[in-house]
Amino acid sequence: MILNFGMCFMKAYKTKVSHNENMKKLQAGYLFPEIARRRTAHMLKYPDAQVISLGIGDTTEPIPEVITSSMAKRSYALSTVEGYSGYGAEQGEKQLRAAIAKTYYENLGIEEDDVFVSDGAKSDISRLQVLFGSKVTMAVQDPSYPAYVDSSVILGQTGQFQKDVEKYGNIEYMKCTPENGFFPDLSATCRTDIIFFCSPNNPTGYAASREQLTRLVEFAKENGSIIVYDSAYAMYVSDDSPRSIFEIPGAKEVAIEVSSFSKYAGFTGVRLGWTAIPKELLYSDGFPVAKDFNRIVCTCFNGASNIAQAGGLACVSPEGIKAMHEVVGFYKENSDIIVETFNSLGFKVYGGKNAPYVWIHFPGQSSWDVFSEILEKTHVVTTPGSGFGPGGEGFIRVSAFGHRENVLEACRRFKQLYK
């Protein structure tokens, strides 16, 4: 037997395919896997600690039975000749599209065929980016849900990351802070093709008012921009803030709405959402945006799971809506507990009222330092505000998704730490 000593000196084979320059621009890991990594490291360090996660906005409460029984029924039916179905419409099942239009957009002029059912808002945000392509410019609230910026980077819409300002080139960061009531100063905002706007906002928990959204729609209309409105937390609104951008007159000509059952019914793992694109929304050449999105959905997607869609239909039944309100109500009570805790400790506390997120100010401190201190001293996982953009520096997001006893225990520990 001849040993091939040459092997030892061989370098690894490399293809000649260039590493995508856009992927190389991305900084570190995507925020939430990074937090999961730190959480795991912490648990290894303190194997006996009772770690409580109020970090990633992940639902914890069981899905109401009226919904899971529909999914189980659909599962079983797939084993029968009469109940089996193969490929569904890429855009979603007709009945579900109609039910979503009726439930969330009645009298707002959004119809069944304007609704595209998806496997969740995150997937649809990327599909929208593929739709728009690399040549568009975009604006985001700062801070905002990181998938907007990261998907924009991946698609090649941005410049390099600029370490000094913690921003990517060629993105308009619209600062949203307590000083401006968490609504951007539009007079100082550059025109972009696309404006990502999330309300109630993740991470600040702030819901834009009707008057603010009216200004946003006017701004988009003047500039010929398209608003991608993320309403994933709309059911958490307690006051008279709009639940949909389409409540604003004229929005149908400038807006797309992305939404999800994740935070309403505990569907974070089941995966079901939707995107509404009005027929009135046109590119500069007059071509309907929805028509191109339909092509994207047919080519790059094959519809959401039929079992999840059966669950979606149960969600928007009268019993399902009632059950979802109970789930949402439970998390809103958690928000109240967290808000009261930090208020009692003398912090400036934002959000919570219209959203499952509480946004707490630690002036002059680094978010990651605060995150680390809280984790180290209380074994509670939060989310550092700066993970959502430079405008989030000095803040911590505490998620209201958690079992009641965990939220109460976390709040006891916060009181211990900051007393």
Added chain:
Amino acid sequence: MILNFGMCFMKAYKTKVSHNENMKKLQAGYLFPEIARRRTAHMLKYPDAQVISLGIGDTTEPIPEVITSSMAKRSYALSTVEGYSGYGAEQGEKQLRAAIAKTYYENLGIEEDDVFVSDGAKSDISRLQVLFGSKVTMAVQDPSYPAYVDSSVILGQTGQFQKDVEKYGNIEYMKCTPENGFFPDLSATCRTDIIFFCSPNNPTGYAASREQLTRLVEFAKENGSIIVYDSAYAMYVSDDSPRSIFEIPGAKEVAIEVSSFSKYAGFTGVRLGWTAIPKELLYSDGFPVAKDFNRIVCTCFNGASNIAQAGGLACVSPEGIKAMHEVVGFYKENSDIIVETFNSLGFKVYGGKNAPYVWIHFPGQSSWDVFSEILEKTHVVTTPGSGFGPGGEGFIRVSAFGHRENVLEACRRFKQLYK
């Protein structure tokens, strides 16, 4: 009340967002929705006809109960405190990744963490295109599953469609015909970064031999290309053709494999697949492709439905594998019936042996004309070969996915038409 007569003359509002040039390059509709449209039109024309669909490769047989009962059980469990789960790992549940690696890649060096669970092969093909970006060049078998080319167009990798040759610019079409044994002449194939290769092939039904795939891997290695190998029909292989590209020595340095439960377990509507990316696969700068794909999956996707994943785990249990083989066996009997029918009518018939597709030659005729004639005279929906690329012109794909009585009835009608 003053009527605003001006309204009548107002033109529709247009945004100033440019219509994505890549989307504008796409020709007509995506193939299968176009066929669905023609089918619907036919049914309106002949409301009493018993239309049989052997067009789109859509499964028709119920999902084995061992699989659906797992999904139902998981659905119900989501209503319990112990059984509830929210966001899963974006890459898929650990247990399922391990089970897929063991079931399909044992002894091939593909490990649990090389497997990314998805909502189906079509979605993953687009995610791979996003990963590669707009700067790569690509090759496809001609004919081939249209999602490869269309997603390449959408991502901006191609030139305009050239009507005279029915091809997009900047794509290498590797002709696969009876003359070359449905395997491309690699000596006449230009180097590209990416090579999409589907075996057993959709639409020709041909499975590449070990010797052919060895040549393909050598070709990729010489050129530094990445093969995206679509093995969605691997369980249909009857002879000793490889079931996975990773059976070929050296493939781990040049290949990605995309696969799916759709055609094994009737999961076309449930939506579950996977992509395997070996750690050995590197970009020209030495960076692992899998590491970037992980980032894509975390940013642009949130994992497959947990209920579908419970089904996937049942699929790869010993009982599930047995049940899937029965489903696959049933469709293979359909293939035999279709092959025999067209053979008996004197046609040149290809495929069917290792795939659920039969590829029938109508020399000198237009595929769409044959499609229309068959639909008009037999009320059977097939797929025109030219829909899969210019190399498919003159062929018709007949799918073996159908209830037995429908396949038999369709074959009776074919015999009537071509007797």
